[in-house]
Amino acid sequence: MHQERQQFLKFLRDRGQRVTAERLALFDEVYAQHQHLDAEALLSAMKEKGLKISRATVYRNLDLLVDCGLVRKQRLGRNRFLYEHVHPGQRHDHLVCRRCGKVAEFVSGGIGALQAEICRAHGFDPTEFSLQISSICRDCRAGRRSC
Amino acid sequence: MHQERQQFLKFLRDRGQRVTAERLALFDEVYAQHQHLDAEALLSAMKEKGLKISRATVYRNLDLLVDCGLVRKQRLGRNRFLYEHVHPGQRHDHLVCRRCGKVAEFVSGGIGALQAEICRAHGFDPTEFSLQISSICRDCRAGRRSC
DNA sequence: ATGAATGCAAACCTTTTGCAACTAA
DNA sequence: TTAGTTGCAAAAGGTTTGCATTCAT
Numbered sequence: 001m002h003q004e005r006q007q008f009l010k011f012l013r014d015r016g017q018r019v020t021a022e023r024l025a026l027f028d029e030v031y032a033q034h035q036h037l038d039a040e041a042l043l044s045a046m047k048e049k050g051l052k053i054s055r056a057t058v059y060r061n062l063d064l065l066v067d068c069g070l071v072r073k074q075r076l077g078r079n080r081f082l083y084e085h086v087h088p089g090q091r092h093d094h095l096v097c098r099r100c101g102k103v104a105e106f107v108s109g110g111i112g113a114l115q116a117e118i119c120r121a122h123g124f125d126p127t128e129f130s131l132q133i134s135s136i137c138r139d140c141r142a143g144r145r146s147c
Numbered sequence: 148m149h150q151e152r153q154q155f156l157k158f159l160r161d162r163g164q165r166v167t168a169e170r171l172a173l174f175d176e177v178y179a180q181h182q183h184l185d186a187e188a189l190l191s192a193m194k195e196k197g198l199k200i201s202r203a204t205v206y207r208n209l210d211l212l213v214d215c216g217l218v219r220k221q222r223l224g225r226n227r228f229l230y231e232h233v234h235p236g237q238r239h240d241h242l243v244c245r246r247c248g249k250v251a252e253f254v255s256g257g258i259g260a261l262q263a264e265i266c267r268a269h270g271f272d273p274t275e276f277s278l279q280i281s282s283i284c285r286d287c288r289a290g291r292r293s294c
Numbered sequence: 295a296t297g298a299a300t301g302c303a304a305a306c307c308t309t310t311t312g313c314a315a316c317t318a319a
Numbered sequence: 320t321t322a323g324t325t326g327c328a329a330a331a332g333g334t335t336t337g338c339a340t341t342c343a344t
Binding site: 163164165167169170199200201202203204207226 | 322323324325326327328333334
Binding site for chain 2: 311
């Protein structure tokens with residue numbers, strides 16, 4: 001995480017962008033959380049801690065963290081983008097419930113190779129893919145409203 | 148397609164819903180197209196043909212076709228839902244460019260089995276999944292704006 | 295000093311919804 | 320006749336943007 005912070009600072013310097021309190025606070029918040037987060041959740045978590053940051057700044061800087069390679073941004077669940085900090089080494093993908101939007105993670109070595117192959121066959125970058133499976137979760141199948 | 152039309156009519160009758168000109172026209176349009184479509188594209192295609200249908204009716208009846216099992220609805224590309232009519236037998240999945248939203252289709256037997264396994268392991272329905280791989284397409288990698 | 299970043303509110307885009315008018319059954 | 324359907328326009332939900340102000344360098 002210290003290394004990631006360095007990476008972020010270097011990224012900013014290299015592009016002539018500024019190190020602001022808001023950027024550092026957002027970085028910290030993203031690394032403090034270990035689930036998938038949407039921008040709104042991040043914003044209210046920060047406000048609850050008494051940090052002063054606006055919605056626009058959260059959105060703008062999340063995209064900056066994505067450009068920096070520290071954060072993955074994916075359209076998961078129903079309508080929102082979810083963000084998560086990248087875990088070096090261990091890649092995982094997502095299983096999303098089509099009905100309630102619940103997200104589960106899975107790791108599958110086997111699928112990785114097949115995906116890369118498919119990307120290659122269609123001219124897509126085989127190193128930058130992410131995989132998402134949509135289905136119906138147990139709770140929704142059982143008709144529970146809880147999920 | 149005649150069979151699908153019958154299926155649709157039966158579906159409506161069974162649920163006590165009505166056969167309207169708009170519903171039939173939308174059905175026809177969805178089956179006339181052989182690409183992924185969003186609601187807006189469908190709407191303007193129909194307007195161009197001189198058909199009278201409103202945006203709200205397009206959205207409402209696309210969901211009806213989904214419920215009927217004739218249409219797949221997926222969040223692809225950047226912001227929109229794309230719809231496609233189901234091809235019986237041959238299932239395919241989608242490769243989406245993260246940058247420009249281009250969608251390619253692929254068929255992979257190998258991945259199907261792995262997916263079902265993953266769904267099962269997490270309590271998700273292994274028969275109703277759909278798979279989506281996001282990556283960067285050739286054109287975007289080349290920095291072309293054309294894509 | 296000055297160009298970049300922020301906050302605010304308005305704009306945006308896609309999808310959904312309330313309601314009065316219409317129409318299939 | 321009457322309950323389901325339509326069209327319109329407004330609302331909703333998430334994200335982006337314009338602009339004046341503030342701030343890092």
